[in-house]
Structures are given as C-alpha cells and as structure tokens.
Amino acid sequence: MSQDRVIIFDTTLRDGEQSPGANMNTAEKLQIALQLEKLGVDIIEAGFPAASEGDFDAVSQIAKKLKRAQVTGLARTSKGDIDRAWGAVQQAAHPGIHVFLATSELHMKYKLNMTREQVLETAVTMVKYARSLTDRVEFSAEDGSRSDRDFLCRVFEAAILSGATTVNLPDTVGYAIPEEFGELVRYVMAHTPNIHQAVLSVHCHNDLGLATANTLAAIQAGARQAEVTINGIGERAGNTAMEEVVMALHTRPNFFPVATGINTELIYPTSRQVSMISGMIVQPNKAIVGANAFAHESGIHQDGILKNPMTYEIMNPETVGLSANKLVLGKHSGRHALRTRLKEMGYDLSDEELKIVFKKFKDLADKKKHVMDEDLEALVTEGLLRTADAFQLEYMHVTSGTTVLPMASVRMRIHGEPIKIAKFGSGPIDAAFNAIKELTRAESEMLRFTIRALTEGTDALGEVIVRLKENGLIALGRGSDEDIITASAKAYINGLNRMEYLKSHPVEDRQGL
Ligand code: KIV
Ligand code: ZN
Numbered sequence: 001m002s003q004d005r006v007i008i009f010d011t012t013l014r015d016g017e018q019s020p021g022a023n024m025n026t027a028e029k030l031q032i033a034l035q036l037e038k039l040g041v042d043i044i045e046a047g048f049p050a051a052s053e054g055d056f057d058a059v060s061q062i063a064k065k066l067k068r069a070q071v072t073g074l075a076r077t078s079k080g081d082i083d084r085a086w087g088a089v090q091q092a093a094h095p096g097i098h099v100f101l102a103t104s105e106l107h108m109k110y111k112l113n114m115t116r117e118q119v120l121e122t123a124v125t126m127v128k129y130a131r132s133l134t135d136r137v138e139f140s141a142e143d144g145s146r147s148d149r150d151f152l153c154r155v156f157e158a159a160i161l162s163g164a165t166t167v168n169l170p171d172t173v174g175y176a177i178p179e180e181f182g183e184l185v186r187y188v189m190a191h192t193p194n195i196h197q198a199v200l201s202v203h204c205h206n207d208l209g210l211a212t213a214n215t216l217a218a219i220q221a222g223a224r225q226a227e228v229t230i231n232g233i234g235e236r237a238g239n240t241a242m243e244e245v246v247m248a249l250h251t252r253p254n255f256f257p258v259a260t261g262i263n264t265e266l267i268y269p270t271s272r273q274v275s276m277i278s279g280m281i282v283q284p285n286k287a288i289v290g291a292n293a294f295a296h297e298s299g300i301h302q303d304g305i306l307k308n309p310m311t312y313e314i315m316n317p318e319t320v321g322l323s324a325n326k327l328v329l330g331k332h333s334g335r336h337a338l339r340t341r342l343k344e345m346g347y348d349l350s351d352e353e354l355k356i357v358f359k360k361f362k363d364l365a366d367k368k369k370h371v372m373d374e375d376l377e378a379l380v381t382e383g384l385l386r387t388a389d390a391f392q393l394e395y396m397h398v399t400s401g402t403t404v405l406p407m408a409s410v411r412m413r414i415h416g417e418p419i420k421i422a423k424f425g426s427g428p429i430d431a432a433f434n435a436i437k438e439l440t441r442a443e444s445e446m447l448r449f450t451i452r453a454l455t456e457g458t459d460a461l462g463e464v465i466v467r468l469k470e471n472g473l474i475a476l477g478r479g480s481d482e483d484i485i486t487a488s489a490k491a492y493i494n495g496l497n498r499m500e501y502l503k504s505h506p507v508e509d510r511q512g513l
Contacts, residue, residue: 004258006223006249007199008242011045013058014074015203016229021467021476022278023502025201026058027385032274033062035346036230037069039262039270041242045098048074049088050081054068054501056088063092067327070136072096077126082370086133088247098127098135100168103155104143114400116151120414123155124162131163138166140203145181153191160192166190166199171214174207174237182217189222201225204240205231212238216248219258230274231289243267243320268321269346277385278375279465279476281450288320326460328372331365338376345373347380357382367459367482374454375461378480380396382490385489389497390415391440396483398426410435419433429488436489443498444468451488454480464491468499475499 013029016022024032029046037046046062047055063071071092073085074200077099089095101112101123108114114122123139123396129135141152156167169188172179189195202218202225202432205213215226229421232241242262249256250264271289275282284291294317304311329337335358342349342357342487360379363369392413409429411420421438423433434443450468453460462484466477477495481487 004224005165005343006219006258006260006261007042007201007244008040008221008262009043009045009201009225009226009227010041010242011203012036012229012233012237012242013062014045014047015227015235016278017047017234018235019233019238019278019280020487021160022280022476023232023475023498025385025501026054028381029058029059029389030065031385032230032277032349033066033071033284035266035273037066038263038365039266040263041069042261043070043072043096043225045072045074046089046216050075050084051339057085059085059088060091063095066454067093070094070096071341072098072136072138074100075130076097076120077101079126079129082126082130083136084269086130092138095134096138097130097134098138098168099130100139100140100142101126101169101375102142102145103152104174105141105148106146113153120158124158127162129397132161135165137164139164139166139262140167140170140199142170143172144169145176145184146173149184149187150191153188153356156192156198157194160194160198164198166201166211167195168201168203168225168227169218169223170203170227171205172203174205174211176210176214177208178202178210178213180218181214182221184224185218185221185239194420199225201227203227205235206237206239209237211238212244212248213238215245215255219249223259224462231271231280231286233278233280241287243271244426247288247320250319264319264325265321268348269344272373272377273346275383276478279478281465288315296463304428321490329361329365329376330370331362333361335372341373342376342380345376347376349380353384364461366481368461369459372455374479378454378461381478382480386494386497389493390500391436391493391496393436393489393493394418395420396432396486396489398432400430400431406431408432408435408485410439412436412439414440420475428485432485432489433492434494435484436492437441440493440496442499443469444496444499446492447474449488451484462487464488466491466495468495470499470503473502477503 030107047059049056049059058072073089075081075085085097099468202223204214213369228242229239246262275451290367301312395411398408406428409422423434450465454463461480463480463489475498477491479487479490
C-alpha cells in the first residue's frame with residue numbers, strides 16, 4: 001500500500017485562540033508558531049487579520065519569521081478582509097489566504113440573509129480575488145456538515161474553478177457522527193467533478209466529543225488535510241486535537257496508510273508550551289498529552305508493563321517526547337546546560353534572553369533543589385513572553401496566621417506610576433487580591449481561581465490560574481512562584497493585564513466562527 005500524505009493545518013493560533021480566555025500576545029503567538037514549525041506542521045493559520053490590530057500584527061510577525069511552513073490568514077468573503085489577510089501574510093516565505101462562507105440553509109437564511117445563488121456568486125468572486133493575490137487559497141464552506149450535499153458540491157466545484165487550491169469541509173458545530181461524516185466526504189469526492197484538482201480538507205469541532213473520530217473517518221474516506229489544534233483547544237468544546245489524530249495515524253499504519261510530516265517527539269513539549277502560554281490546562285486524563293496518559297496505577301498493569309511494556313502501552317511514551325530520563329537542573333548547572341535543556345523543550349533563546357532566564361533560574365535553584373521542566377517553562381513564559389504590561393507588581397508583604405487578621409501591603413506600578421496600599425482579607429490571598437483590585441480599580445469578576453503544585457515536593461512552584469470576566473470579555477491569568485500568595489497575585493495581575501489588552505484591542509464580531 002502506498003503512503004499518501006495528510007497535510008496538517010494547525011489553527012491553534014486562530015480557532016484555538018477563540019477558546020474563551022485563551023488570548024495570547026504577539027510574543028507568545030510567535031513562540032508557539034516557531035514551535036509548530038519545528039514540530040513539522042505544514043500550514044499554520046496564524047490568525048484572523050481583519051479581526052483586530054493585534055491579530056494583524058501577530059500574523060505579520062509570524063509571516064516574517066517562519067521559513068518552511070505556510071502561513072495563512074483567515075478572511076470572510078469581503079475584499080476588505082482578504083486585503084487585510086494578504087497584508088499580514090504577504091511577507092511569508094509561503095503565504096496563503098483562507099476564505100470562508102457558510103453554505104447551510106440555516107446560516108444562509110438567518111445569519112447571512114443570502115440566497116444560494118448569492119452565496120455561490122460571492123464565493124466565486126472572492127476566491128478569484130484571493131487567488132489574484134496568492135497561489136495558495138483555501139475555501140471553507142462553513143457549517144458544511146449541515147449543508148445540502150449537492151449544493152456543497154456545487155460550491156466546491158465553483159471554488160476550485162475560481163482558483164481554490166484547497167476546499168475545506170467544516171463540521172462547524174460539532175454535529176457530525178463519524179460514519180456519516182466519512183460518508184459525506186465520499187459523497188463530495190464522488191460528486192465534485194474537479195475535486196482532484198484541489199486538496200480536500202476537514203475541520204471538526206468537538207461538541208459531541210467526536211472531533212478526532214470524525215477527522216479520522218474523513219481521512220479514511222479520502223480527505224488529505226486535517227485542521228487541528230494543539231491540545232484540542234478552540235471555540236466552545238474545542239477543535240480536533242492534533243496529537244490525537246497524528247498518533248492515531250502513527251499507531252495504526254495498517255488501518256491508515258497515510259503519513260504526516262510531524263516529528264512526534266515534539267508533541268509533548270509543544271503541548272506543554274501551548275498550555276503554559278494560553279493558560280488552558282490539559283486535563284490529566286487527556287489522550288496522548290495528559291499527565292496520566294502513560295501512568296499505570298493498578299498493580300496488575302504495573303506488573304505487565306515491567307514484564308513487557310506492550311502489554312498495556314500501545315505507544316512508547318518517548319515517541320511523543322516524554323523522556324524517561326529527564327535532565328534535572330540544579331544550582332550547580334551552568335548556562336550551557338540550561339540552554340541545552342531549553343532548546344530540547346523548544347525554546348531557542350538569544351544570548352540576551354538566556355541571560356535573563358539564567359538569572360531567574362539561579363534565584364530559583366537557590367531555593368529549590370531540583371529545577372524541573374515545568375519550572376523552566378514558567379521562567380520563560382513569565383520572564384520573556386510577557387509584554388510591557390499596564391499593571392506590574394513591585395512588592396508585596398503579607399501577614400497571616402492563626403492569631404492575626406490577614407493583611408497584604410502591595411506596591412504596584414500602574415501605567416508606570418508607583419502606588420501602594422494595604423488591605424485586609426478573609427485569608428492572605430483574599431487580602432492581596434483586595435489590594436490589587438483597589439490599586440488597579442479592576443472591575444473584572446473572578447469566575448475561577450485554581451491553584452496547584454507544578455512539580456512534586458513541598459518546595460514546588462505553585463501555579464495559579466484565574467479566569468476573569470468583564471463586559472462579556474474573558475481573560476485568563478497565569479502566575480507561578482515558590483510562594484503561593486505571590487503566585488496568586490501574579491496570576492491576578494496577569495489576568496488584569498490580558499483584560500486590558502482585550503479592552504484596547506476590540507475584536508470585531510466573529511459571527512459564526
Ligand atoms: O468552524 C469553522 O467552520 C471554522 C471555519 C472558519 C473553517 O472555523
Ligand atoms: Zn472552527
């Protein structure tokens with residue numbers, strides 16, 4: 001059996017960023033894009049340039065930096081959106097434009113207020129326009145899985161005739177069932193006369209927990225591009241998880257005679273990076289990249305694994321980058337060891353950046369015997385990727401105990417101006433938050449506060465994630481420190497900074513996405 005190639009189209013930075021609260025700044029997106037390129041992704045959808053200045057800026061920076069992967073920008077079927085997308089990606093080594101328009105009766109009637117003929121004509125005009133700018137044009141029939149099959153085929157045929165090099169069939173609302181979706185792909189292949197002049201892609205959402213299954217069914221039926229995100233992050237219940245699709249193809253080659261260009265050993269470090277940067281925690285039982293994915297608890301399983309790992313392990317953990325013998329750094333480790341480990345983890349730092357992280361590493365190693373990967377990730381994300389923030393913590397002193405009323409004195413810089421206050425609270429974290437709230441005049445509501453140890457032992461870094469809401473906007477904040485009260489304050493301030501960013505970079509109505 002010959003091995004076909006499945007193109008991996010990653011939309012972590014576009015659809016993934018649409019996860020409520022997972023907004024990332026340009027430096028963070030650039031770091032993820034570089035890592036995705038190393039991972040072997042073919043196409044990176046870097047954002048939706050018409051949505052906001054921030055999106056445009058991030059997509060253009062990524063476009064300028066990447067060498068091998070195609071960089072694509074999303075656009076609605078309007079000249080304005082397509083010009084914006086082109087403006088952002090045109091400096092890429094391999095630029096692309098992704099145009100989408102809904103084709104289901106529901107969307108055409110209620111959302112677009114367009115007839116079938118208008119949709120067809122608009123798709124044709126806009127694909128032609130995008131194609132006049134670049135040779136790589138993808139057309140997506142939004143809500144494709146709920147569209148009339150024959151109309152869908154007509155739109156795809158017209159889009160290909162107009163120059164689309166890829167046509168994408170999205171299950172926008174995660175409604176499809178694998179058997180049905182595979183059948184739809186077969187139907188499209190059989191009833192779109194020119195389908196072989198383009199790549200047929202699929203883009204699934206996980207509302208019924210079927211995104212991976214639907215994507216695999218589509219590949220089985222002949223689709224040759226999978227649109228995915230790392231850790232499956234994305235709008236509502238998320239998108240298809242890249243690691244699941246790639247490892248299913250890798251683990252069951254007889255069933256799927258197809259290959260991807262993904263270097264599977266970089267899957268775990270990439271997953272960690274995306275989780276740290278976006279603040280979207282990976283559930284422990286998540287397939288492939290969850291903390292328990294390769295953990296064996298029962299005695300019978302452990303016994304089997306010791307006798308032969310294949311008894312209970314269908315994949316070798318090292319294949320996905322979970323190294324059994326992790327290099328643990330400590331206070332005697334030098335700059336070279338730190339650089340090497342960070343590089344293995346996907347962080348290629350300049351000398352200047354290494355200097356900053358090395359200083360933080362030494363401070364941490366003085367307090368903590370073993371500095372683990374999780375600690376290093378926290379040092380990089382907090383030390384390098386955070387942008388010039390509106391709110392900065394300068395100093396904090398907290399008193400608490402069994403006989404005192406918890407109190408926090410906090411000094412911050414608000415837009416560069418130093419200011420301090422002391423506040424009481426029901427506990428030390430509450431006191432610190434009361435002080436920060438007053439200093440920043442924050443109006444955000446705290447929807448969630450979670451705290452956990454990043455590694456084992458009582459000297460572990462504490463990691464705090466907060467979820468904030470203000471005027472319908474959601475922002476996540478992340479902070480880590482050996483002191484959990486400081487970690488909490490850092491997370492709250494990070495969340496408030498992200499909220500400020502969101503407020504000052506309004507995103508247009510991304511209707512229907
Ligand atoms: O879910 C969807 O339909 C999309 C399109 C833009 C491809 O994200
Ligand atoms: Zn989507």
